[in-house]
Ligand SMILES: CC(O)(O)NCCCCN
């Protein structure tokens with residue numbers, strides 16, 4: 322894009338320019354990727370302009386024709402043109418930039434769908450998720466991710482695409498585009514404050530679930546307070562997004578990767594630390610066989626934005642996530658939203674069908690009470706936020722070490738150590754040491770089939786594990802566990818988000834055909850998809866819900882509703 326110095330507008334008229342959606346967003350992010358040694362571990366995908374056909378997958382002809390004229394408009398015409406839309410700034414070069422942003426997203430989709438890369442991120446400006454069929458909005462001109470979803474379905478015949486929008490604003494443009502489309506599941510959380518926050522839309526609330534055939538395929542999680550933290554984000558992933566995403570079983574995951582949901586952002590005013598994006602990314606990487614395309618949306622703090630981008634890219638590269646920072650359980654307001662969303666969607670998703678219904682009046686009083694209390698620290702949150710630099714994440718030289726009995730082949734990519742003494746004493750010692758500092762998770766009984774098992778993993782084991790924050794995950798596989806390979810690999814993959822990926826798997830003799838699938842999960846290969854999941858067995862749900870109610874007093878991340886309980 323043109324920098325101000327080359328912009329020769331007649332200075333008689335001051336042309337309004339956006340203060341926060343600035344070029345530096347991309348330069349500081351790219352520089353951080355280089356500085357952290359991440360850029361040279363990535364392949365850079367060439368950019369292209371989106372064609373008219375690409376853009377018309379989402380936008381109307383009249384809108385495209387109108388935008389096409391902007392490079393030739395006078396300053397006055399540009400101002401006039403801009404006034405018809407909300408919160409968007411047109412510049413003679415923005416049409417070109419908007420085609421590159423959309424084109425970059427499509428190039429990324431091609432690279433992932435053709436297997437050239439496993440996953441990737443498109444660092445683009447202008448963003449896209451607010452733009453609508455015939456309107457620009459919220460700094461967005463073309464809806465990059467919506468175009469990418471339509472493009473992927475059309476070109477690769479995909480049946481189901483998941484769009485995860487972790488930007489702090491509601492991507493209403495994406496919602497409108499796929500509202501009645503069951504092949505695209507749109508999930509968005511966003512600052513809402515009971516419709517007081519921009520874009521102040523009634524349809525951004527949790528009861529907008531989609532329309533007609535698309536009912537259930539639009540999930541809105543409104544944040545009715547600022548200051549949301551890592552716990553709030555993780556509990557929504559564990560108790561809403563992930564169970565539904567696994568049931569939906571997408572062929573491709575697109576992320577509207579806005580980082581204005583991170584601490585320090587002037588728009589979001591949230592308190593989640595940049596390393597939370599390592600966990601959000603990790604938790605999505607076992608869907609769709611690992612095919613994940615993240616496309617930049619918002620993110621306006623030039624310190625937390627690059628940190629969040631690096632956390633995301635480093636996880637896409639397969640590096641272990643950092644230990645989750647101070648998870649103290651979701652706040653009351655987040656629990657309220659969580660409960661409302663799960664109730665609104667219980668009729669559409671079998672993983673939620675047991676979700677409670679009535680919200681007791683007591684809790685509403687509680688919320689008012691909390692409102693009064695929090696008035697104080699809301700003022701505080703206006704002050705300059707400070708947060709620690711995300712911890713350095715080492716890239717392990719050996720990703721997976723296997724101690725195998727003689728005669729069992731070691732899958733390639735792993736380091737193998739015979740049970741005999743010839744193993745490198747340092748490594749074996751390390752393994753022995755690591756096995757000492759362990760915590761043992763034994764899955765609750767009664768998880769006989771994949772959907773019940775996954776319900777246990779996503780709704781119980783993961784939140785518990787995150788809150789417990791172990792230094793090691795010890796996975797013990799019993800020969801008669803009845804757990805099939807793909808579920809085993811999903812479990813092994815997901816749990817590597819804990820303990821900086823320090824995972825020790827113990828298997829019994831005679832399980833040697835389990836070595837290869839286990840090794841591939843430990844090496845970070847995406848687990849095979851489980852297929853669309855049917856309803857979990859009632860007895861499984863019964864066991865799991867009883868367990869949750871017993872444990873949630875001590876383990877806050879297990880809560881799916883406020884004090885009153887479901
Ligand atoms: C991409 C985005 O969601 O960050 N745009 C935010 C626009 C805010 C206008 N007040």
Ligand SMILES: [Zn+2]
Pocket residue numbers: 488489490579581588618619620
């Ligand atoms: Zn945003």
